[in-house]
Amino acid sequence: MAKKTRTPAEASRDAAAVVLLERACELGAETAFSRADAMAACNIGGAGLCCKNCAMGPCRLVGNTVRGVCGATVDTIAARNFARAVAAGASAHSDHGRALAYTLLEAAEGHAPDYKIRDPFKLKEVAGYLGVRADGRALEEVAKDVALAALAEFGKAQGELIYLKRAPAKRQKIWHDAGIAPRAIDREVVELLHRTHVGNDQEAEHILDQTMRCALGDGWGGSMLATDLTDILFGTPAPVISEANLGVLRQDQVNIIVHGHEPTLSEMIVAAVQDPELIEYARSKGAQGIQLAGICCTANETLLREGVPLAGNFLMQELAVLTGAVEAMVVDIQCIFQGLVPLAERYHTEIITTSPKAKIEGATHIEFEERRALEIAKQIVRRAIDRFPQRGETLIPDERSPLVPGFSHEYIDYALGGMYRGSFRPLNDAIIAGRIRGVVANIGCNNARVCHDQLHHYVVTEFLKHDVLVVETGCGAIASAMHGYMTPEAALEVAGPGLREVCETVGMPPVLHMGSCVDNSRILTVLSQMASETGLGEDIADIPAVGMAPEWMSEKALSIATYCVASGAYVILGGSDGPVSGSENVVRLMSEGWENKVGGRLEFIEDGEEIVRRALAHIDKKRAALGLAEYDASKWGKSGDRRMPDLLSLPLEERIEAVYGTAARAQSTA
Numbered sequence: 001m002a003k004k005t006r007t008p009a010e011a012s013r014d015a016a017a018v019v020l021l022e023r024a025c026e027l028g029a030e031t032a033f034s035r036a037d038a039m040a041a042c043n044i045g046g047a048g049l050c051c052k053n054c055a056m057g058p059c060r061l062v063g064n065t066v067r068g069v070c071g072a073t074v075d076t077i078a079a080r081n082f083a084r085a086v087a088a089g090a091s092a093h094s095d096h097g098r099a100l101a102y103t104l105l106e107a108a109e110g111h112a113p114d115y116k117i118r119d120p121f122k123l124k125e126v127a128g129y130l131g132v133r134a135d136g137r138a139l140e141e142v143a144k145d146v147a148l149a150a151l152a153e154f155g156k157a158q159g160e161l162i163y164l165k166r167a168p169a170k171r172q173k174i175w176h177d178a179g180i181a182p183r184a185i186d187r188e189v190v191e192l193l194h195r196t197h198v199g200n201d202q203e204a205e206h207i208l209d210q211t212m213r214c215a216l217g218d219g220w221g222g223s224m225l226a227t228d229l230t231d232i233l234f235g236t237p238a239p240v241i242s243e244a245n246l247g248v249l250r251q252d253q254v255n256i257i258v259h260g261h262e263p264t265l266s267e268m269i270v271a272a273v274q275d276p277e278l279i280e281y282a283r284s285k286g287a288q289g290i291q292l293a294g295i296c297c298t299a300n301e302t303l304l305r306e307g308v309p310l311a312g313n314f315l316m317q318e319l320a321v322l323t324g325a326v327e328a329m330v331v332d333i334q335c336i337f338q339g340l341v342p343l344a345e346r347y348h349t350e351i352i353t354t355s356p357k358a359k360i361e362g363a364t365h366i367e368f369e370e371r372r373a374l375e376i377a378k379q380i381v382r383r384a385i386d387r388f389p390q391r392g393e394t395l396i397p398d399e400r401s402p403l404v405p406g407f408s409h410e411y412i413d414y415a416l417g418g419m420y421r422g423s424f425r426p427l428n429d430a431i432i433a434g435r436i437r438g439v440v441a442n443i444g445c446n447n448a449r450v451c452h453d454q455l456h457h458y459v460v461t462e463f464l465k466h467d468v469l470v471v472e473t474g475c476g477a478i479a480s481a482m483h484g485y486m487t488p489e490a491a492l493e494v495a496g497p498g499l500r501e502v503c504e505t506v507g508m509p510p511v512l513h514m515g516s517c518v519d520n521s522r523i524l525t526v527l528s529q530m531a532s533e534t535g536l537g538e539d540i541a542d543i544p545a546v547g548m549a550p551e552w553m554s555e556k557a558l559s560i561a562t563y564c565v566a567s568g569a570y571v572i573l574g575g576s577d578g579p580v581s582g583s584e585n586v587v588r589l590m591s592e593g594w595e596n597k598v599g600g601r602l603e604f605i606e607d608g609e610e611i612v613r614r615a616l617a618h619i620d621k622k623r624a625a626l627g628l629a630e631y632d633a634s635k636w637g638k639s640g641d642r643r644m645p646d647l648l649s650l651p652l653e654e655r656i657e658a659v660y661g662t663a664a665r666a667q668s669t670a
């Protein structure tokens, strides 16, 4: 691939990002965008054809070379590389889940007094799943047993993951018949690494079976536990009002950005920035207050529960520093660029690493401990305030969009039926009638090799126009938030007539923000609940739904894609022809092969139009298989309760209150 330097407008479709990329050009400052332009991706490794699993290589299987030194074939090498990436992705999500379990344990045992059980209802629900008795016991006792039961799921000696039973019965049978029901979360990761060691499992299909088992341990294990335990500790999300894009940074305030994935520290920073003493301290340094904003999935966690605004998604982390207005970027784990440190050296910005699992050379390391959580958070906020007087020239783009995130499966259930009649029935009925053609879960990353947010924006716009309800997590969700698709009135502007009717009636945005990347487990739960309501078959594979990550880049995205496929979904990963494109057999095994085995298929499709075409074709195929009426947009748009025009005349705060009520907001901040 030839080197090509893109203009800022070619590198991102986001207006704020373009402004700051122009700034980077003026300053000659390096970013991920310029580094991607300067270094062509390796097309051998990119196609899965480079094997580094032993010191006889690395072996590059190109041209007439069809075997590595050990004799491994193209198929084995491509499958092994993919498998190892899934193992790493599953480890990242699951280790995050484990950390939350330890936080809950510390809190339950009284060692971490800054943490509380914010959602006792969810605690009892999760206790039920994990076989922990809750009736008549103190919350702390239940929480301790829940934490221990959750930790046992990582390395138990016998049996299989308890949460598998949350899937439809038909799905569980498919897993058992295929021999891919995960036994313990860590065990499946270790076994996959073992199997892909030199001289071990050398049949592509067999390697890929264990890859599915490992990924299922992430989706129905580590990630699902991470979601549940986070809800218990910090509250189950319900709609809140917030804003997204770099324009949330404030010229007159101390700006602190939280970035990464785990909410344990960032929740404490939310508390610390509201401390009157620290606000007064900020004033003593010439600021009007303290503004907290987020990047990546730490942002999604604090957004959903606390309404903390989003500064941007993955590719905007360096751009935030380039505003010159960030006093501190506080990072925890995952998706953090090492390039932040040299860039921050040009400014007064302090990059603060906090996790014992993630240090960066040149950053300030303030290690986080649950037992002194709020004290450490306050120390960090104080350091940020101390930097404020050193701030130089700033450039904060005037770009921000309002949004209403917070659509946990519990809230969707409540929104559709109320407190006493909560149900997925109305959603199923809307799909059966054809008002909603189907559902797309658009998730995942940005990738510096494709135009930032372009594919997210394109596919989401097309799906909305075609009456497809879009649910989102991760950086894809942040993209839609910044584009203004996460307010109820966005339905009027972009949705097709059927989807618009549903959004008007329920008062919901056409794109639902369901959380961070571990919260893709919420999507599994929604799909399972839809399958357990009548009318849409009996399994996740029967539902007219598609999953996609059009701008994926991380190993976690591969794990998510694999567990969604193994759960019965059709999944498309975009932006390139994919990491196994060097092996036709492995491409076939993951598409036709997996469809025959587990009902879902994985495809890598570079082009946005083709992604949309195949997704709509799949949705229509599933509708036909269920015997549902053919999708016909001309039937809709003449009914609905038409509250929207009245609502639109209200200021945003009142509009949201009118739609969601104060109870939902109170629940989110309780």
Ligand code: BF8
Binding pocket: 261, 296, 297, 314, 334, 335, 443, 444, 445, 446, 474, 475, 476, 516, 517, 518, 553, 554, 556, 557
């Ligand atoms: O875990 S979407 S860039 S932040 S990996 Fe990273 Fe990808 Fe963003 Fe959330 Ni998920």
